[in-house]
Amino acid sequence: GESVGLHLPTLSVQEGDNSIINCAYSNSASDYFIWYKQESGKGPQFIIDIRSNMDKRQGQRVTVLLNKTVKHLSLQIAATQPGDSAVYFCAESPETSYDKVIFGPGTSLSVIP
């Protein structure tokens, strides 16, 4: 079936640098995309979302970029901090609602102090 996947399973970044986490999706019908952060022993935590009619959205220290032409999603974290160390998941939903969210496999971000 169609799925969401990630290019890089692990990413190490120096504290203070910017991080970029990439995600490829295959379902062209997906209308809504979400990034989650999951720390060890905890459930996923919402970071930021974007609808398919947008190509960029900014939050606090985070930016999500959507390129529908190549079905690519990225999460940029500015001035990465040790507290950003976690697994990051991109997820998709076929509609602009959360009732059925499909997660990708995740990227582990490690911040080097």
Add this chain to the structure above:
Amino acid sequence: GAGVSQTPSNKVTEKGKYVELRCDPISGHTALYWYRQSLGQGPEFLIYFQGTGAADDSGLPNDRFFAVRPEGSVSTLKIQRTERGDSAVYLCASSFTKDNEQFFGPGTRLTVL
């Protein structure tokens, strides 16, 4: 506590046994979701409740899995005749409505020996 809570945090059982996993959503949240997360993977959707009814149970892997939410608040995920392949972290999430952000609990780690 204002978050989603799940009990037990860990459950070890033997193959063939029956288990129940409990989820207490955030008060006032009408939507409740169950996911299953295997090691190194993203959460996999199982079932979604709107109020007391299962609005979408298409993610349940087979008829050994069943979930209820009799009063529209607490939900129980029930697994009959457990198999070793059922070992995973079972996550619960709730949202105010299906169009709002999901808040995840810490999960129940199920180990089937």
